[in-house]
Amino acid sequence: MNLTLKVWRQANADAKGKMETYQMSEVSPDMSFLEMMDVLNEELIEKGIDPVAFDHDCREGICGMCSMFINGEAHGPDRLITTCQLHMRKFKDGDTITIEPFRAKAFPVIKDLTVDRSSFDRIQQAGGFVSVNTSGNTQDANAIPIDKHDADKAFDAATCIGCGACVATCKNASAMLFVSAKVSQYALLPQGKVEATDRVLNMVNQMDEEGFGNCTNTGACEVECPKGISLENIARMNREYLYASLKG
Amino acid sequence: MALDSKIPKGPLTDKWTQHKSNINLVSPANKRLIDVIVVGTGLAGASASATLAELGYNVKTFCFQDSPRRAHSIAAQGGINAAKNYQGDGDSTYRLFYDTIKGGDYRSREANVHRLAEVSTNIIDQCVAQGVPFARDYGGLLDNRSFGGVLVSRTFYAKGQTGQQLLLGAYSAMNRQIGRGKIKMYNRHEMMDLVLVDGKARGIIARNLVNGKLERHSAHAVVIASGGYGNVFFLSTNAMGSNVSAAWKIHKKGAHFANPCFTQIHPTCIPVSGEHQSKLTLMSESLRNDGRIWVPKKLDDVKAIREGKLKPTEIAEEDRDYYLERRYPAFGNLVPRDVASRAAKERCDEGYGVNKTGEAVYLDFAASIERYGKEQAHVKGLDENDAALVKKLGQDVVRAKYGNLFQMYEKIVDQNPYETPMMIYPAVHYTMGGVWVDYNLMTSIPGCYAIGEANFSDHGANRLGASALMQGLADGYFVLPYTIGDYLAEDIRAGTIDTDLPEFEKAEASVKAQLDAFVNNKGTHTVDYYHKILGKIMWDKCGMSRNIKGLKEAITEIKALREDFYKNVKVPGTTSEFNPELAKAARVADFLELGELFAKDALERNESCGGHFREESQTPEGEALRDDENFTFVSAWEYKGEPSKAKLHKEQLDYEEIEVKTRSYK
Numbered sequence: 001m002n003l004t005l006k007v008w009r010q011a012n013a014d015a016k017g018k019m020e021t022y023q024m025s026e027v028s029p030d031m032s033f034l035e036m037m038d039v040l041n042e043e044l045i046e047k048g049i050d051p052v053a054f055d056h057d058c059r060e061g062i063c064g065m066c067s068m069f070i071n072g073e074a075h076g077p078d079r080l081i082t083t084c085q086l087h088m089r090k091f092k093d094g095d096t097i098t099i100e101p102f103r104a105k106a107f108p109v110i111k112d113l114t115v116d117r118s119s120f121d122r123i124q125q126a127g128g129f130v131s132v133n134t135s136g137n138t139q140d141a142n143a144i145p146i147d148k149h150d151a152d153k154a155f156d157a158a159t160c161i162g163c164g165a166c167v168a169t170c171k172n173a174s175a176m177l178f179v180s181a182k183v184s185q186y187a188l189l190p191q192g193k194v195e196a197t198d199r200v201l202n203m204v205n206q207m208d209e210e211g212f213g214n215c216t217n218t219g220a221c222e223v224e225c226p227k228g229i230s231l232e233n234i235a236r237m238n239r240e241y242l243y244a245s246l247k248g
Numbered sequence: 249m250a251l252d253s254k255i256p257k258g259p260l261t262d263k264w265t266q267h268k269s270n271i272n273l274v275s276p277a278n279k280r281l282i283d284v285i286v287v288g289t290g291l292a293g294a295s296a297s298a299t300l301a302e303l304g305y306n307v308k309t310f311c312f313q314d315s316p317r318r319a320h321s322i323a324a325q326g327g328i329n330a331a332k333n334y335q336g337d338g339d340s341t342y343r344l345f346y347d348t349i350k351g352g353d354y355r356s357r358e359a360n361v362h363r364l365a366e367v368s369t370n371i372i373d374q375c376v377a378q379g380v381p382f383a384r385d386y387g388g389l390l391d392n393r394s395f396g397g398v399l400v401s402r403t404f405y406a407k408g409q410t411g412q413q414l415l416l417g418a419y420s421a422m423n424r425q426i427g428r429g430k431i432k433m434y435n436r437h438e439m440m441d442l443v444l445v446d447g448k449a450r451g452i453i454a455r456n457l458v459n460g461k462l463e464r465h466s467a468h469a470v471v472i473a474s475g476g477y478g479n480v481f482f483l484s485t486n487a488m489g490s491n492v493s494a495a496w497k498i499h500k501k502g503a504h505f506a507n508p509c510f511t512q513i514h515p516t517c518i519p520v521s522g523e524h525q526s527k528l529t530l531m532s533e534s535l536r537n538d539g540r541i542w543v544p545k546k547l548d549d550v551k552a553i554r555e556g557k558l559k560p561t562e563i564a565e566e567d568r569d570y571y572l573e574r575r576y577p578a579f580g581n582l583v584p585r586d587v588a589s590r591a592a593k594e595r596c597d598e599g600y601g602v603n604k605t606g607e608a609v610y611l612d613f614a615a616s617i618e619r620y621g622k623e624q625a626h627v628k629g630l631d632e633n634d635a636a637l638v639k640k641l642g643q644d645v646v647r648a649k650y651g652n653l654f655q656m657y658e659k660i661v662d663q664n665p666y667e668t669p670m671m672i673y674p675a676v677h678y679t680m681g682g683v684w685v686d687y688n689l690m691t692s693i694p695g696c697y698a699i700g701e702a703n704f705s706d707h708g709a710n711r712l713g714a715s716a717l718m719q720g721l722a723d724g725y726f727v728l729p730y731t732i733g734d735y736l737a738e739d740i741r742a743g744t745i746d747t748d749l750p751e752f753e754k755a756e757a758s759v760k761a762q763l764d765a766f767v768n769n770k771g772t773h774t775v776d777y778y779h780k781i782l783g784k785i786m787w788d789k790c791g792m793s794r795n796i797k798g799l800k801e802a803i804t805e806i807k808a809l810r811e812d813f814y815k816n817v818k819v820p821g822t823t824s825e826f827n828p829e830l831a832k833a834a835r836v837a838d839f840l841e842l843g844e845l846f847a848k849d850a851l852e853r854n855e856s857c858g859g860h861f862r863e864e865s866q867t868p869e870g871e872a873l874r875d876d877e878n879f880t881f882v883s884a885w886e887y888k889g890e891p892s893k894a895k896l897h898k899e900q901l902d903y904e905e906i907e908v909k910t911r912s913y914k
């Protein structure tokens with residue numbers, strides 16, 4: 001396949017960025033999108049041009065590090081996958097592909113397609129945990145049976161990979177889906193109930209401080225989420241938040 | 249320096265308890281005066297950071313990724329072992345200990361492995377208390393499944409994302425301590441060197457990957473939790489950034505490197521599709537619970553499949569060779585990984601590989617889908633003879649168990665594994681070898697520790713499935729936090745270590761010189777060019793099957809490649825910016841040294857054991873043949889200027905509790 005790539009280039013956080021155009025030839029449909037980017041970078045280095053900086057690590061869709069906005073969609077045109085699992089067979093010979101970073105006020109660009117998502121870490125640090133010491137002297141794991149239905153729902157919420165596709169997709173750059181996934185995981189489990197009030201207040205407060213926008217229920221985040229995290233979680237967090245505010 | 253493994257005296261079952269009672273402690277007031285550096289935030293690094301901080305130490309933790317949650321433990325799929333015996337199927341601490349020693353082909357330390365089996369149950373309790381959502385049955389209790397090389401169901405899991413859930417659990421424990429200010433987290437920082445002061449580990453030189461600045465960080469102890477070195481093969485199931493550098497830097501500063509040739513080649517990975525391939529993807533071993541592995545019996549069928557004229561589903565049952573069930577009736581598809589990998593290679597070498605490259609075998613779920621479907625139809629009172637209904641019900645069960653793995657397979661290969669068998673082939677997955685540590689997990693450098701996959705300690709020559717997660721969390725949550733106190737108890741008056749010391753200055757200058765040399769080299773070939781050649785040498789000559797000729801060639805070729813790399817590598821950009829190519833160059837430079845030591849170690853070990861198969865040492869049936877008389881030891885290599893000059897130290901392995909036998913899974 002022959003492709004035209006339009007790629008966002010920005011030297012550093014303070015520099016002004018712009019789109020650059022590159023031609024690619026002999027792209028195999030079996031390549032992953034990032035393997036295609038590897039080939040581009042090899043070619044750029046050989047020509048003496050600075051390669052395109054992009055985040056990636058596991059390349060199997062679970063670490064959450066890759067983060068490209070491809071043809072106007074977080075992680076590109078396929079569903080329920082990250083950029084590293086997108087394959088070139090989703091494109092056609094002669095296509096023009098636009099590649100931009102995940103954009104949000106709370107995700108400043110570091111270079112090219114690489115952004116800083118440490119705001120997500122800070123939200124987790126504000127309350128995304130159960131305050132139990134790692135002594136190993138807790139009670140037996142089977143001491144509290146947990147309804148399978150709840151356990152499965154908690155698991156589904158816990159599969160969030162923290163990539164930020166929800167934020168990049170949302171017109172308000174809201175992080176509600178990300179935050180609600182963690183709040184829901186613990187809200188559904190007895191272990192998390194003890195601190196539920198503080199958790200939701202602290203995490204939402206941190207989310208606001210980081211400069212993420214408000215949720216207006218468009219549901220775009222759910223569509224683009226590579227792990228299919230459900231909007232139900234946002235509804236659950238809103239209930240948790242309301243309850244915590246009244247109680248607080 | 250003589251190797252002292254510091255294994256406590258006394259009966260095996262009492263060693264750890266006794267040791268914990270006897271070692272030195274640091275008082276809570278003094279812990280506040282002590283700094284510990286942890287490099288890496290996988291299961292081992294994150295759990296160690298959290299626990300050390302909880303105990304009261306000042307912890308500084310480093311990861312090269314943009315967040316500690318990205319560490320590659322996140323990608324572990326199948327599960328974590330623990331001797332809970334919730335299934336009542338005869339499991340016990342002793343049996344987990346025994347299976348691990350046997351699975352490791354009698355090349356690991358009894359005392360370490362027994363301790364691992366002892367603390368395994370605490371891990372599950374701990375993780376559940378933290379809110380890790382393990383799979384549960386309808387009664388609300390924890391579910392288990394079985395893994396290779398064992399006859400009990402002791403594996404706890406969270407669908408095919410167990411590593412993710414455990415890592416996020418450890419990450420949450422870390423976050424709590426970061427929030428409290430007890431851990432200072434350095435994202436996008438890479439450890440470039442270890443700093444020794446008066447022979448003790450006293451800090452590191454780190455590079456801020458965002459702006460390229462070199463930073464000096466001091467501490468009273470340094471913990472390396474940087475994972476394994478499978479990426480020396482270029483293609484592996486490791487993450488793209490996984491590297492040996494932290495472990496290799498401490499090796500060059502005096503830490504012995506143990507059993508570098510002990511590599512796990514995992515039997516069930518998605519086969520290579522082409523030249524552009526950047527990494528390989530694992531399909532969890534848990535799939536072997538329900539998948540049957542086969543190739544056609546007739547070479548004509550193989551040919552027709554490769555030409556696209558025949559579909560695997562069209563091959564009759566009697567024309568299929570379920571070669572694992574045929575060769576190993578007792579364990580069948582659940583033989584250990586090394587055995588399964590070699591058996592796949594044997595069939596493919598004989599010409600039975602089922603894809604274009606001839607390097608793939610089938611992993612087939614049709615039988616399980618039918619079995620589960622009938623079971624469900626029976627439970628629901630539906631027609632068990634309705635084939636379409638049974639298939640649908642069966643697929644639903646398989647989807648609930650392995651849905652994410654099947655989806656991943658379909659996205660990569662573009663085939664639907666619910667309808668047609670998966671194609672799989674072995675790939676490099678895990679390294680049992682690593683930094684040599686004593687019973688306290690301290691390396692041969694005082695104050696420098698290695699935990700998790702980065703050390704060599706518990707898996708011998710082959711790791712059993714679902715034991716990597718167990719070891720990472722055992723080391724980090726429950727072992728290191730105790731043993732490190734024994735060393736630090738003598739350091740309570742040391743005060744803060746000054747980073748202006750000449751040792752820091754010197755280490756920083758040498759790092760700077762290496763990085764400057766890379767960007768000023770203006771060579772002709774990219775870093776990946778060299779990494780790919782190295783990977784090919786390693787796979788062809790140090791892979792699933794090794795011989796004297798190939799290993800000698802590998803040593804010569806890697807040395808020549810390394811020299812060419814320093815002369816001709818081209819690294820774009822500068823040292824003072826976000827420059828992923830520069831980071832990669834520094835990592836590949838270390839792989840080019842490790843690779844040579846790897847081959848040297850494989851050459852030295854003239855026996856077959858676990859994942860290390862020497863063609864010169866096999867039975868007439870082609871099974872691995874150990875040489876216990878001459879090789880019941882750990883190879884610990886001391887750095888002497890370059891890999892070819894490394895000096896071998898042998899730690900003899902004494903088996904007091906277990907009778908050393910030929911491993912049989914027949």
